[in-house]
Amino acid sequence: MAFRTEPKHTHGSSASTAIVLVNLGTPDAPNAPALRRYLGQFLSDPRVVEIPRAVWWFILNGVILPFRSSKSAEKYASIWTEQGSPLRVHTERQAAALGAQLAARGHHQLQVVHAMRYGSPSLPQVLDQLKQQGCTRILVLPAYPQYSGTTTASIFDAVFDHYRKVRNIPELRLIRNYHDQDGYIQALRQSVLDHWEVNGRPDKLVMSFHGVPKRTLELGDPYHCECYKTARLLAQSLGLNDEQYLVTFQSRFGKAEWLQPYTAPTVQALGRQGVRRIDVMCPGFTSDCLETLEEIAMEVKDEFLHAGGKEFHFIPCLNESPAWIAGMVEIVEQHLAGWPTMSNAAAREQMAQDAAISAERAKALGAPQ
Numbered sequence: 001m002a003f004r005t006e007p008k009h010t011h012g013s014s015a016s017t018a019i020v021l022v023n024l025g026t027p028d029a030p031n032a033p034a035l036r037r038y039l040g041q042f043l044s045d046p047r048v049v050e051i052p053r054a055v056w057w058f059i060l061n062g063v064i065l066p067f068r069s070s071k072s073a074e075k076y077a078s079i080w081t082e083q084g085s086p087l088r089v090h091t092e093r094q095a096a097a098l099g100a101q102l103a104a105r106g107h108h109q110l111q112v113v114h115a116m117r118y119g120s121p122s123l124p125q126v127l128d129q130l131k132q133q134g135c136t137r138i139l140v141l142p143a144y145p146q147y148s149g150t151t152t153a154s155i156f157d158a159v160f161d162h163y164r165k166v167r168n169i170p171e172l173r174l175i176r177n178y179h180d181q182d183g184y185i186q187a188l189r190q191s192v193l194d195h196w197e198v199n200g201r202p203d204k205l206v207m208s209f210h211g212v213p214k215r216t217l218e219l220g221d222p223y224h225c226e227c228y229k230t231a232r233l234l235a236q237s238l239g240l241n242d243e244q245y246l247v248t249f250q251s252r253f254g255k256a257e258w259l260q261p262y263t264a265p266t267v268q269a270l271g272r273q274g275v276r277r278i279d280v281m282c283p284g285f286t287s288d289c290l291e292t293l294e295e296i297a298m299e300v301k302d303e304f305l306h307a308g309g310k311e312f313h314f315i316p317c318l319n320e321s322p323a324w325i326a327g328m329v330e331i332v333e334q335h336l337a338g339w340p341t342m343s344n345a346a347a348r349e350q351m352a353q354d355a356a357i358s359a360e361r362a363k364a365l366g367a368p369q
């Protein structure tokens with residue numbers, strides 16, 4: 001095997017660090033050819049569909065891509081913005097805001113870029129660019145709080161595959177999950193409280209996570225467990241009892257059984273049972289995307305209202321909310337520990353400021369409402 005030619009080595013160049021925020025990816029345009037390219041790459045990943053390759057090749061190319069591409073394109077068209085796909089727009093903004101916030105906290109020689117697992121900018125493209133710029137430390141931050149073999153592990157595969165062809169490999173750190181980290185839970189809590197402050201409270205809060213095949217749970221994937229832990233911590237932080245919230249799984253794909261309870265039938269049952277108002281949020285998605293803006297905020301909403309529900313609210317994803325940028329800072333700083341991105345003086349000053357903010361937060365949480 002031939003290894004890639006390295007950029008010219010220069011003595012004395014100071015090492016620099018990059019954080020790569022990696023999201024799933026999204027089509028380049030809301031039309032059938034773009035969807036075919038995107039879905040073709042996504043659904044060919046053996047982490048995503050675990051069916052023998054030869055059999056799957058015929059199903060994918062003979063049935064799924066010809067039929068699903070145009071249907072999915074229509075759905076994407078309904079959420080497309082002037083700036084492009086919402087998932088892309090939010091991911092770009094998150095990376096820019098995280099970089100700016102880290103710089104404001106005194107980190108230097110540290111850049112934040114984004115990459116997509118499927119589509120562009122591709123991980124190999126972005127990792128190559130970082131090498132050209134002389135980056136010798138890379139922290140990979142998947143956009144998924146809950147670990148799943150179908151998503152997180154697929155990003156790790158792509159990173160490892162890329163570096164198999166590289167002679168001079170940078171120092172690498174991979175964030176596996178952050179489903180129970182305070183920065184993430186507090187950002188979710190804030191998003192719910194912000195919504196409730198303007199709109200009042202629902203009869204039930206539905207936390208809808210992206211589903212995965214049930215078989216992955218039986219084979220030892222921790223995703224299901226991590227979704228429930230996120231939900232429990234969030235409910236606790238909001239002071240909700242077991243009657244006031246529920247966990248569901250959405251976006252089932254294919255004929256096999258996926259994690260249950262499924263979002264759509266659960267919400268319909270709530271409507272039929274006379275539950276007046278539900279608020280649905282999607283804590284497993286850090287950016288709004290097709291699955292939240294179309295499937296939840298349009299389709300599931302209609303299903304609830306048709307089943308007799310009176311009021312439906314979708315609570316937007318974390319996107320680039322200040323609480324989530326602060327949460328990401330907290331998460332990445334734990335993983336940057338030991339890397340020289342901050343002077344000792346700046347680190348001490350930041351620690352003192354953070355301690356003061358934590359004390360304020362604890363006081364606010366403890367105060368009677």
Ligand SMILES: C=CC1=C(C)c2cc3[nH]c(cc4nc(cc5[nH]c(cc1n2)c(C)c5CCC(=O)O)C(CCC(=O)O)=C4C)c(C)c3C=C
Nearest residue numbers: 024025026048072087148150151210212253284289290291
């Ligand atoms: C949040 C985590 C996600 C998991 C886990 C996940 C698993 C998973 N997804 C599919 C199939 C599809 N997913 C699609 C869209 C999509 N999925 C996620 C996230 C997770 N997927 C996001 C953020 C998005 C939206 C992307 C966007 O551009 O907005 C799609 C494409 C849309 C469609 O045609 O319906 C498919 C297909 C499988 C099979 C799977 C686990 C096995």
Ligand SMILES: [Fe+2]
Nearest residue numbers: 024210251291
């Ligand atoms: Fe998905």
Ligand SMILES: [Fe+2]
Nearest residue numbers: 251290291295
């Ligand atoms: Fe969907």
